[in-house]
Amino acid sequence: MHAFLQVVAGSREGLNLRIAEGETLVVGRKKGDLLLADPLVSSRHCQISMQGGRFFLKDLGSTNGTTVDGRLVRDATLSPGSEISIGTNRMILYVGEDPPEADAPRPTTGPEIAWLLDEELVEIPGPAEKTRTGLDVIGQDLRLPPGVNAAIEVVAGQDAGRVFRFTRGSVSIGRRLGDVPLNDVEVSRRQAVVELFGRDMIFLRDLASTNGTYHNGRRVSVSRLRDGDTIGCGKTVMKIRLTR
Secondary structure, eight states, X not given: OEXXXXXXXXXXXXXXXXXXXXXXXXXXXXXSSEEOOXXXXXXXXXXEEEETTEEEEEEOSXXXXXXXXXXXXXXXXXXXXXXXXXXXXXXXXXXXXOOOTTXXXXXXXXXXXXXXXXXXOEEOOOSXXXXXXXXXXXXXXXXXXTTOEEEEEEEESTTTTOEEEOSSSEEEEEESOBSEEEOOTTSOSSOEEEEEEETTEEEEEEOSOSSOEEETTEEESEEEEOTTOEXXXXXXXXEEEEEO
């Protein structure tokens, strides 16, 4: 199982952290694995752990509290797409299954996610040891995973028939802007982003658009996509397409 915590707003926006089985990620202003330069964040604010394939958050007695999906919590079980808010910072948990070995053989050495990087992996010092091999920093720009061909096809609306192929792992949608520039006046200039970590790990994220972003007809802030799913923005409907 692959799991990433992505900072989508705040002082470390764009940062991705990998969470491995049995690891605990401590978030704080002065102490921890992820340090946030925010006066509303406590010195040791909260921790996120992965145990038995499940994800847990525990507030560490912070002054201003921790919210998960808009709800103030002390302890919470996280789900894929859960949004965590700490002070002015927002983070989202991305989770995907490991690919079968027959389809995607794993290297015997080196990080499994090296193809995601435009920069080298940086190991973060942990409280119990100088380096932690299960927790890695990922560059903001995602590379397209090897062997994955993906496209966004416009199936309804003013731009119907246009096809936009992925050349990297992160694709932005907007009104006449971005990787998928749409002519629909009901689409925001920065509408949404599709992030592709693997064939079974594709996420749609709304960028606080005016009229909302829809996944298979349901308005979402973050949602996991599958091949053939629809993305709705304004009067435009698109489909995500994956090919071998």
